Amino acid sequence: MGSASDLYSPVGPAYDVAIGGMPFFLAVDEDRPMTRELAQIKKDQFDNQQNPGEQSLADWWLRSQSTFVGGAGLLYQDPDTSNQYGIQYGSSTGLSPWVNGRLSLLRRTYQDVSAGTTEPHLLLGYSDGTDRYWSAADAVLTSSDGTTHTTVTWGGAGPITGLASDGSRYFAADDIGVYSGTGSGAGTLLWNTGNRTILGWAMGRLMAGIGPSIYELAGGTPPTLPDPLLTSDAEGWQWTSITEGASVIYAAGYSGSVSAIYAFTLDTSGAAPVLVPAGQAAALPHGEIVNTIYGYLGSYIGIGTNRGLRVGEIGDSGDIAYGPLLVETPVHAVVGYDRFLFASAEDSIDGNSGLYRVDLGQPISNEGVAPSLRYAYATDLQAHVPGAVDGVTLLGNSDRLVFSVNGLGSYVEHASELEPTGTFYTGRVRFNTLVDKIYKFITVRNESPLKGSITASIIDPTGGETSIITVSGSRRIENATLKAPITTAEWVQVKLTLTRDDSDSTAGPVVTGWQLKALPGETRQRVFMLPLLCFDIEMDRFGQQVGWEGRTLPRLDAFERIIQRGDVISYQDLRTNTTTQVVVDEDQSGGYEFRQTSPPGNCSGWGGYIYVRLRTVTDSIS
Incomplete structure (x- = not known):
């Protein structure tokens, strides 16, 4: 007896209630009331965290955020031991979260050099006193300051496959040779190659990947190539990118589904330092192909592959330890500025292309675990068109970026004008529980005066979006x-839409925080406090006598065995013919008490009163 399926079938005496299949008479009077109340949902708790926060407050369930420097990628806006939920969010478009406590519009871009070719569109910044960049699309090399373009007679006639610079000179390669010139001036042939060629300027050296071989383009008898530093034995091997670390030059390539990064170091044992191969510095997972590598600050290396972007750290010996994929879209170009890496974003900004930004100064941990080379990231500049992003560079010495979209051309970051709009999504706010909630209020903080407007919306679990309010002015x-x-x-998710000022395209709103208020949405359980008769001889409401001498003790023992199990049992109100599932509710008394008003004899006189506290486990009544 005593399971949820055990029911009492009324026979004979008119009992009032049955619990776990055992019938009882109620002992209700002025001194022993029967009570019904609602169970408490929010339990009392002690806040032992070092710093006070939302968990310290009563009444409302709260979730808020006042800094966004942890970047995008958060699924649930739940607390964790590392407090990452307080700085990360779901996703954003057209917004910069990188200044602590500020969420603001990014600068817009505009199309500069048009290029209809489907050949890779390479870019490289330089300065001759004016901030400029070179654009290599198909066989056309162009110098641009972001407004004025000059076509460069670079010396070759085929599609440009490699582009590098020592700061003032350009080096351009096709399948015939390597050519060099200054600024927008004409180029001349330096080396004959006769094969597909990529270029890189690293550690003060012009490096080239020509066919399966790596060359330092120095010495020898130009235009005849010097001896290669390394030739891959893998059939069909192609070099894809060259960069530098603190004291190492790296070259990446692939054959079929195998891709790796090789290191070259300086041998200083002779009269003059000589560049020599140092072996494999890193291997990529099977099927993941390196498109580009970019060494930064001597310590980091951005690795763009056909599957996404990884960030690596360079060890003392030149080996590379890289982390997981931060973004999962083909990455063909990476560049660094300040504490950030900028990587190409192909069709991944609301279906269009542009850039991702990775903050190397903000490692992201996971529940207190070591960062494992994960860094904060978010989408950045947008082209508002789809397509592969082949190149990214800085406009000369400025902080303005330029990137190219295959088949369309180059896009330059505007000096001052902002994106017309930007959108921000929090992670899913669920208060770390699957219990349903009643979401009631939203607050959004912003800098004043509000330049432009802010719209707050709610995304529900069905994907539906409901606009809540739009504010502007004061x-x-x-x-x-x-x-x-x-x-x-x-x-739910919070969506914020920031719109720039109508009359000033350089001004826009700045969000400094948001907060949601909610209440538990579960149907509250009911609690019954029942006084029950438990005597040898009892009488029902019609005067019918029930029982025998010595009945109480085994009956009491049987009832205690039922409730001791702690299982769900049936509670039947035989007066109304209703049944519900309950458990014994453990308050300070444990939810059960038996009281005797006179001492029992050897085998009789055990009679007394049972007080039992029952809590429903379902709201359904049958």
């Missing part, structure tokens, strides 16, 4: 009532 979003979801929900 208005603020303060405890705005949520119009959605109209029923309880496990989670």
Whole structure:
């Protein structure tokens, strides 16, 4: 007896209730009331965290955020031991989260050099007193300051496959040779290659990947090539990129589904330092092909592959330890500025292309575990068109970026004008529980005056979006009532849309924080406090006598065995013919008590009163 399926079938005496299949008479009177109440949902708890926070507050369930420097990629906006939920968010478009406590619009881009070719569109910045960049699309090399373009007679006639610079000179390669010139001046042939060629300027040396071989383009008898430093034995091997570390030159390539990065170091044992192969510095997972590598600050290396972007750290011996894929889209170009890496984003900004930004100063841990080479990232500049992004560079010595979209041309970051709009999504706010919630209010903080407008919306678990409020001027979003979801929900996302000023394209709103207020949405359980008769001889409400001498003790023992198990049992109100599933509710008394008013004899006189506290486990009544 005593399971949820054990029911009492009324026979004979008119019992009032049955618990776990055992019938009882109620002992209700002025001194022994029967009570019904609602169970407490939010339990009392002690906050032992070092710093006070939302967990210290009563009444509302709160979730808020006042800094966004952890970047995108967060699924659930739940607390964890490393507090990453407080700085990360779901996703953003057209916004910069990189200044602590500020979420603002990025600068817009504009198309500069048009290029209809499907050949890789390479870019490289330089300065001759004016910030400029070279654009190599098909067989056309162009010098541009972002406005004025000059076609460069670079010396070759085939599609440009390699582009490098020592700071003032350009080096351009096709399948015939390597050519060099200064600024927008004409180029001349340096070396004959006769094969597909990629170039890189590393450690003060012009390096080339020609066919399966790596060359340092120095010495020898130009235009005849010097001896190669390394020739791959892999059939069909192609070099894809060359870069430098603190004291190492790296070259990446692939054959079929195998891809690796090789290192070259300086041998200083002779009269003059000589560049020599140092072996494989890193191997990529099977099927992942390196498109580009970019060494930065002597310590980091951005690795763009056909599957995404990885960030590596360069060890003392030149070996590379790289982390997981930060973004999962083909990455063909990477460049560094300040503490950031910028990587190409192919069709991954609302279906269009542009750049990702990775903050090397913000490693991301996972529940207190070591960072493991994961860094904060978010989408950055946009072209507002789809396509492969072949190149990215800085416009000379400025902080403005330039990137190219295959088949369309180059896009330059504007000096001052902002994106018309930007969108921000939090992670899913579920308060770290699957229990349904009643989401009630939203607050959004912003810098004043508000230049432009802010729209707050809610995304529900069905994917539906409901606009809550739009503010501009001196208005603020303060405890705005949520119009959605109209029923309880496990989670919601906050969406913020920032729109720049109507009259000043260089000004836009700045968000400094947001907060949601919610309440538990579970149907509250009911609690019954029942006084029950437990005597040898009892009488029902019609005067019918029940029992025999010595009945109480075995009956009491049987009832205690039922409730001791802690399982769900049936509670039947025989007066109303209803049944519900309950458990004994453990308050300070344990939820059960038996009281005797006089001492028992040897085998009789055990009679007394049972007080049992029952809590429903389902709201259904049958």
